[in-house]
Amino acid sequence: MSPGRVRxxxxxxxVRDGVAVGVATGLYGVSFGAVSVAAGLSVLQTxxxxxxVFTGASQFALVGVVASGGTVLAATATAVLLGARNAFYGLxxxxxxxxxxxxxxxxxxxxxxxxxxVATAQVDDADxxxxxxxxxxxxxxxxxxxxxxxxxxxxxxxDPRAYGLDAAVGAAFLALLWPRLHGTVPRLVALGAAALxxxxxxxxxxxxxxxxxxxxALLVGAWGRPGREP
Amino acid sequence: xxxTALWLAVLLTAAGCYALKVAGLSVPRAVLERPRVRRVADLxxxxxxxxxxxxxxxxxxxRLVLDGRAAGxxxxxALLLLRAPFLVVVAGAAxxxxxxxxx
Numbered sequence: 001m002s003p004g005r006v007r008x009x010x011x012x013x014x015v016r017d018g019v020a021v022g023v024a025t026g027l028y029g030v031s032f033g034a035v036s037v038a039a040g041l042s043v044l045q046t047x048x049x050x051x052x053v054f055t056g057a058s059q060f061a062l063v064g065v066v067a068s069g070g071t072v073l074a075a076t077a078t079a080v081l082l083g084a085r086n087a088f089y090g091l092x093x094x095x096x097x098x099x100x101x102x103x104x105x106x107x108x109x110x111x112x113x114x115x116x117x118v119a120t121a122q123v124d125d126a127d128x129x130x131x132x133x134x135x136x137x138x139x140x141x142x143x144x145x146x147x148x149x150x151x152x153x154x155x156x157x158x159d160p161r162a163y164g165l166d167a168a169v170g171a172a173f174l175a176l177l178w179p180r181l182h183g184t185v186p187r188l189v190a191l192g193a194a195a196l197x198x199x200x201x202x203x204x205x206x207x208x209x210x211x212x213x214x215x216x217a218l219l220v221g222a223w224g225r226p227g228r229e230p
Numbered sequence: 231x232x233x234t235a236l237w238l239a240v241l242l243t244a245a246g247c248y249a250l251k252v253a254g255l256s257v258p259r260a261v262l263e264r265p266r267v268r269r270v271a272d273l274x275x276x277x278x279x280x281x282x283x284x285x286x287x288x289x290x291x292x293r294l295v296l297d298g299r300a301a302g303x304x305x306x307x308a309l310l311l312l313r314a315p316f317l318v319v320v321a322g323a324a325x326x327x328x329x330x331x332x333x
Contacts, residue, residue, distance in 0.1 A: 028316045040231065045240055052244035055251075057275065062243050064286050066231055072239045080246035082278050088271050090254020091262050099255065108251040164327030167302030170287035171323030174306050175316050177279035180272075189273050190280035197281035201289045209289075213281030214274060221270030 014127045018134030026142020033150020038160030039067035043151040050147035058083045065207045074207025089116040096128045110136025298327035
């Protein structure tokens with residue numbers, strides 16, 4: 001794109017928003033990169049996660065379960081279950097994006113919290129489509145660059161505990177959880193899941209307490225009285 | 231975990247997460263639009279993330295301990311209440327734990 005076209009594109013508010021969200025989100029890829037190498041993954045594995053998985057919470061989950069000594073199965077299952085929300089984002093996005101074939105294959109990879117938020121916040125369909133692509137691509141580029149910086153930097157640091165990187169993982173999960181705690185039901189589910197996981201730690205192999213706590217969502221969601229749809 | 235096992239986890243997770251993203255854009259709406267399915271999907275990240283917080287902060291092998299990580303989490307809560315950005319929250323927690331250990 002010529003500089004002139006870039007300038008005129010950036011005059012569109014939705015494009016500006018998308019780029020801003022991309023940069024802000026991408027930056028915290030630094031913390032992912034550092035935490036991932038601290039958990040024992042190589043720089044290459046850490047960068048592969050950001051390139052191929054490209055959904056933050058799942059990446060942190062995999063690394064967290066690995067750090068606590070869980071199995072491949074526990075780490076993968078936790079990460080994939082957390083990625084399930086992206087399927088529901090896709091449902092909401094599909095009518096707006098109207099993509100098929102290769103474009104759908106590419107769009108799918110960019111279906112994450114941020115691209116969905118910007119795309120669905122637009123009133124106009126064309127703005128929604130632009131918001132999705134701009135945000136998704138901006139986050140993808142920034143997230144991967146920041147991951148590499150964090151991974152290389154984290155490796156140079158030495159003992160991760162001396163820098164409190166183990167405490168950073170819990171804080172990262174809390175920050176990801178925070179915006180989802182609106183209303184009584186999610187808060188009770190959060191408390192129940194945390195309590196159950198803690199209760200299981202002495203009795204089950206690493207990784208199992210978290211997966212079992214996922215069952216709390218299953219119980220409350222499937223057996224609770226379905227509320228009115230917002 | 232060995233390097234091979236880690237690569238397996240990375241690739242399986244990538245395949246699983248991508249399959250879910252494609253499914254969302256491809257399946258007929260009626261399949262996923264049931265209220266119960268929706269509610270489980272909304273609550274699943276809440277349950278998993280809060281369990282991850284608890285285990286990451288309190289578990290040490292098969293024991294529960296209160297150490298610098300818990301202090302870091304308390305600082306993270308305070309920063310989130312002050313609406314600090316993600317990176318500040320994470321760095322604040324790390325710094326708190328590091329300072330406590332350095333004392």
